Amino acid sequence: MSADFLQRCRDIAGPEHVLTDAADCAPFLTDWRGRFTGRALAVLQPNEPQQVAQLVRACADHRIALVPQGGRTGLVLGSVPDASGDAVVLSLSRMNRIRALDAVNRTMTVDAGCILHDIQQAAASVDCLFPLSLAAEGSCTIGGNLSTNAGGTAVLRYGNARELCLGLEVVTPHGELWSGLRGLRKDNTGYDLRDLFIGAEGTLGVITGAVLKLFPQPKGSMTALVALAAPRDALALLTLMQDQCGASLTGFELMSDYCLRLVATHFPHLPTPFVKRHPQYVLLEVSSSESEAHAAGLLEDALNAAVERGLADDAVLATSNAQSQSLWHLREHIPLAQAAAGKNIKHDISVPISGIADFIDSTDAKLQQAFPSCQVVCFGHLGDGNLHYNVAPPEGQPHDEFLAHQDAINRIVHDSVDEASGSISAEHGIGALKRDDLARYKSKVELDMMRAIKGALDPLGIMNPGKIL
Structure with missing residues (x-):
């Protein structure tokens, strides 16, 4: 056969x-x-x-x-x-065409195999912005981004991949081609099939094309790296920045001191912005539809207020595009530095923003009690509640030996996430790796509804079997 x-x-x-x-x-x-x-x-x-x-x-x-x-x-x-x-x-790597660009409707129609960076560049060619931005944007594809409902660094302002997609083209498990490539902001004609396939990880059908939402290019943006004493101060700083900058606040990334020490060790050519070490750092970006000067004014006023209120110990403000890119490189190189340092146990979690500080404090303590001297690499998109909370072995312990404790460590972290009313997968999906954990933390009602949808659309069970369910 x-x-x-x-x-x-x-x-x-x-x-x-x-x-x-x-x-x-x-x-x-x-x-x-x-x-x-x-x-x-x-x-x-x-x-x-x-x-x-x-x-x-x-x-x-x-x-x-x-x-x-x-x-x-x-x-x-x-x-x-x-x-x-x-x-x-x-x-779908051969399906990489930009099918249409509509600068007036602010939409782009693309093949699912288009590389994310190529989509960003195509948008920029008509003075528009496609804001989805990930560390892997030079190699990830938009079909995969939509299948996992990817997040990235701009979710705070623009939302996840789901919010950036207006229409889809999908091949069903029966081999039928559904074309929902409509560039409409309003289409209230029954079930939203688009949202059914976004985030389904290819278990319900194959995304072959998408209509993406574009935005005006900012007229100016400013970046700053802020040194803080604790995650709790970062939450207070986030509230302050949102109050003073509103929708102009487009990035708010938390990084621990250990994260930046890893980057400094494995990528010594990158800048070391502060002479003195600090427990936590926040990378901020403010964008303006008016001008670079307006963005700078918003950021400087907010940072001055943060210093006055004792929320910030120190801050570095980028004064050029090159300096801004250098600061973002620090954040983007954290996963690369982790990989260079050796194997670790990754967690892509989200909790309500107000509970992040408590989550970090309590989970850090639980891990230290169970696995003394383990090293937590905590960083991520604080503005939308998504943390990459990774656990590395104590210094000197063989990595494979430490990985033997992966199930126990996952249980500690995911139980803490569940206690905080959070999610064990914020932007990476479930795949096969978290399938058993999903069964532990999802309710029977949710799982039964998911299985009913899967059974109705894919009765033969041929679409990405063993993933999610």
Whole structure:
């Protein structure tokens, strides 16, 4: 049967785009962190939505499972196949066209395989902004961003990927092509199918295209790095900045001193803004629709108020675009510095913003009691309640030895998240890695509704099996 299936796929996509050789398939089978490698019957590489529909129909006819894949930058094993070798990988990397740009309607229609950075550049070419911004933007694809409802550094002002998408084109598990590529802000005609597929991680269908929302380019922006004594001061600073800057506050990132020490160790060419070390730092960005001077005035006035109220110990204000980029590089290099330092246990969590300080204090204490001298790498998007709360081994302990405690550490962190009425996945998704944890923290009612939707849309269970549910 597999021979007939593979020949049908070759007839659809072309023989050169149905990969079966082990060496050719290898780059598509390992997760971004290099910790898991699956197996696949083949890697399929369509170049248009109609080919995707035909390939999915072939999978349905032959009862072959498929794993949709974008840029392979996910962290929860959502876009790689399992070890059975029974599924095919459906790579959308060849589908990378900007289909349409409408500067008046402020929309862009794109293939799902478009690289995020290319979309940002295309928007800038018509003096518009596509604000989704991630550390992996040079390699992640918009289809993957939408499938996981990605967040990033600008959620505070512009929202998650869901808020940045007006319409979708999707291939259903039956191999039918649904085109919902409408650039409408208002469309009240029944169930919102778009929102059903966003965040579904390819378990309900394959996103092949999207209409994205564009914004005016800011006329000016200013960046500052603020030194603080504790996360509680960061929350007070956030309230102050929102009161004084309103929607002009576009970035508010928390970073611990340990995070910046990791960056300084592994990327010594990056700047060290402060002579003295401080327990916590916040990276701020203020954008203005008026001018650079207006952005600078807003930020300077707010920082002066923060110093007067004792919320900020020190601050560095970027006076050029190069300095601003240098400060952002500090934040963006934290995951890279972690990878250079060795293996760690990652958590992508969110809690109500008002509870972040209590969460950090209590969870830090629980981890130290259970695993003395473990090192917490805590950073993230404080403005929207999303923290990357990662745990590294004590200095000198072998990393693989420490990773043996992963389940126990996950339980401590996720129980704390649950107690704080938070979420165990803020922007990375569930994939296969957090599937069992989801079953622990979601209610039976929620899980039953999710299973009912999955069963109704994908009765054969061929769409990204083993992910989420």
